[in-house]
Amino acid sequence: MTPLLSVQNVAKYYGARVGCEGVNFDLYPGEVMGIVGESGSGKSTLLNCLAGHLAPDAGKVLFDTRANGMQDTVTMSEPERRMLGRTDWAFVHQNARDGLRMSVSAGGNVGERLMAVGARNYGDIREQAIDWLGRVEIATDRIDDRPRQFSGGMQQRLQIARNLVTGPRLVFMDEPTGGLDVSVQARLLDLLRGLVREMGLSAIIVTHDLAVVRLLADRLMVMKSGQVVETGLTDQVLDDPQHAYTQLLVSSVLQV
Amino acid sequence: MSDPAYNFAYLDEQTKRMIRRAILKGIAIPGYQVPFASREMPMPYGWGTGGVQVSAACLVPEDTMKVIDQGADDTTNAVSIRKFFENTAGVATTEKTREATVIQTRHRIPEEPLTEDQILVYQVPIPEPLRFLEPRETETRKMHALEEYGLMHVKLYEDIAQHGNIATAYAYPVQVEGRYVMDPSPIPKFDNPKLEMAAIQLFGAGREQRIYAIPPYSKVVSLDFEDYPFEASKADHPCDLCGAEHTYLDEVIIDDAGGRMFVCSDTDYCGERQADGHRGRLSPKLEAAQ
Ligand SMILES: Nc1ncnc2c1ncn2[C@@H]1O[C@H](COP(=O)(O)OP(=O)(O)O)[C@@H](O)[C@H]1O
Ligand SMILES: [Mg+2]
Numbered sequence: 001m002t003p004l005l006s007v008q009n010v011a012k013y014y015g016a017r018v019g020c021e022g023v024n025f026d027l028y029p030g031e032v033m034g035i036v037g038e039s040g041s042g043k044s045t046l047l048n049c050l051a052g053h054l055a056p057d058a059g060k061v062l063f064d065t066r067a068n069g070m071q072d073t074v075t076m077s078e079p080e081r082r083m084l085g086r087t088d089w090a091f092v093h094q095n096a097r098d099g100l101r102m103s104v105s106a107g108g109n110v111g112e113r114l115m116a117v118g119a120r121n122y123g124d125i126r127e128q129a130i131d132w133l134g135r136v137e138i139a140t141d142r143i144d145d146r147p148r149q150f151s152g153g154m155q156q157r158l159q160i161a162r163n164l165v166t167g168p169r170l171v172f173m174d175e176p177t178g179g180l181d182v183s184v185q186a187r188l189l190d191l192l193r194g195l196v197r198e199m200g201l202s203a204i205i206v207t208h209d210l211a212v213v214r215l216l217a218d219r220l221m222v223m224k225s226g227q228v229v230e231t232g233l234t235d236q237v238l239d240d241p242q243h244a245y246t247q248l249l250v251s252s253v254l255q256v
Numbered sequence: 257m258s259d260p261a262y263n264f265a266y267l268d269e270q271t272k273r274m275i276r277r278a279i280l281k282g283i284a285i286p287g288y289q290v291p292f293a294s295r296e297m298p299m300p301y302g303w304g305t306g307g308v309q310v311s312a313a314c315l316v317p318e319d320t321m322k323v324i325d326q327g328a329d330d331t332t333n334a335v336s337i338r339k340f341f342e343n344t345a346g347v348a349t350t351e352k353t354r355e356a357t358v359i360q361t362r363h364r365i366p367e368e369p370l371t372e373d374q375i376l377v378y379q380v381p382i383p384e385p386l387r388f389l390e391p392r393e394t395e396t397r398k399m400h401a402l403e404e405y406g407l408m409h410v411k412l413y414e415d416i417a418q419h420g421n422i423a424t425a426y427a428y429p430v431q432v433e434g435r436y437v438m439d440p441s442p443i444p445k446f447d448n449p450k451l452e453m454a455a456i457q458l459f460g461a462g463r464e465q466r467i468y469a470i471p472p473y474s475k476v477v478s479l480d481f482e483d484y485p486f487e488a489s490k491a492d493h494p495c496d497l498c499g500a501e502h503t504y505l506d507e508v509i510i511d512d513a514g515g516r517m518f519v520c521s522d523t524d525y526c527g528e529r530q531a532d533g534h535r536g537r538l539s540p541k542l543e544a545a546q
Contacts, residue, residue, distance in 0.1 A: 079402045122416055
């Protein structure tokens with residue numbers, strides 16, 4: 001089977017400081033990869049390199065495109081990369097403000113990606129928005145409200161609906177439950193787990209919360225100081241950590 | 257005669273050449289916003305400094321100029337711009353659409369179809385149609401370059417969701433020649449179908465330093481949804497002075513009792529029709545009685 005995404009020797013530096021370095025892994029269709037590590041370990045840097053938001057200084061990020069098979073997203077043209085960004089890829093930000101248009105209604109937020117790929121029937125767009133609000137448990141009578149009026153948890157669920165409406169093949173998430181109350185986090189996790197299973201999503205989830213990966217990720221990568229120090233099946237890594245840093249992480253000494 | 261203290265049409269020749277280059281580029285890439293180095297003009301921004309600079313770069317001594325504001329030749333803004341060109345260029349001026357070779361306008365397209373021998377210059381306050389949802393200029397430029405126009409439909413979607421129909425009545429966005437989406441300046445959407453015309457259309461935004469153009473006979477499509485098609489609507493009345501049923505109307509309060517009338521916003525067109533004997537509901541009865 002060809003991987004959906006193949007990451008080869010990716011590195012990103014901020015001047016002399018290492019953002020991330022020597023990262024290698026393959027992600028197969030339907031797989032969820034978790035990336036954990038303490039704050040500053042390079043998780044967001046890596047994710048942004050994979051999603052085309054940052055240009056890596058070294059390495060390849062090969063993606064199995066619909067039209068031309070494996071293509072290096074680092075060297076492809078910007079229009080092609082942006083096209084992937086609004087069709088095959090989705091990106092859920094930690095801060096809903098970065099992932100939503102706050103001055104546009106919930107329905108407009110969900111509909112934007114549909115319109116971006118050419119949907120021109122208002123009734124159809126509206127129907128899909130209503131369907132997706134339902135799937136992320138937002139009352140459909142809130143469809144014309146702006147996300148400003150929503151709670152943090154609702155904003156995050158709206159962001160997920162807005163990203164998944166076009167059926168992306170790969171979802172990037174950066175701390176999707178970060179900054180939310182614990183009870184709200186639990187509900188969002190449940191919802192995400194349901195969607196991942198139901199849609200067979202391929203995803204890369206960055207988090208410093210081991211509970212999130214325990215619930216969502218098939219495989220796990222542990223990062224420290226920009227390097228991957230351990231990788232394996234989630235349960236294996238969490239139940240029998242090999243690297244000293246992972247052991248610390250799991251024993252929750254380093255948990256933030 | 258023009259005041260000899262000024263170069264012809266106020267701007268120096270080098271500046272006019274710079275503006276003409278921007279105009280030519282605009283015509284070569286229909287609907288694309290060309291940056292230009294806007295000059296200080298002896299009038300405040302918001303008074304059509306962009307349009308004035310474009311007109312100045314187009315004028316030749318043989319031209320006849322017409323200036324309208326909301327369709328009327330006699331408003332303060334129109335009068336002062338007309339005087340400006342009378343003084344600085346010494347060109348002939350007219351209120352007759354048919355006689356003009358260069359027409360500068362704010363917020364209207366004349367009712368009378370324009371010809372290949374005419375240039376229509378629009379005063380533009382905000383040239384960027386994507387601005388309202390995406391304030392970052394670096395991003396909007398990229399969206400134009402990559403033809404990422406989904407956001408324009410988000411705006412129309414919001415309109416329908418809030419008002420039940422596309423409530424945008426002015427500055428209704430269009431796509432030119434199947435490529436660039438542009439703001440036709442705050443003309444009523446009633447005028448949008450006229451954007452496909454025989455004359456050259458030039459758009460000047462002074463404060464924002466942008467020039468763009470629609471070449472003659474370009475295809476200009478107003479954006480819409482399949483189930484909410486674009487409609488060039490107007491007040492559902494005939495003109496009370498000339499009886500025209502096909503023109504854009506202004507609503508005017510005529511007495512303290514709240515009486516109102518509808519009249520053509522294009523004063524020249526309305527006047528010509530009345531001179532030709534057309535009558536409306538409130539036309540003076542005098543002649544009819546004779
Ligand atoms: N824009 C930036 N400029 C300089 N250094 C940065 C920048 N972004 C992140 N870094 C540094 O890169 C390292 C990795 O950061 P980041 O990827 O944000 O980690 P994480 O997401 O795991 O918290 C940190 O040392 C951080 O200080
Ligand atoms: Mg981070």
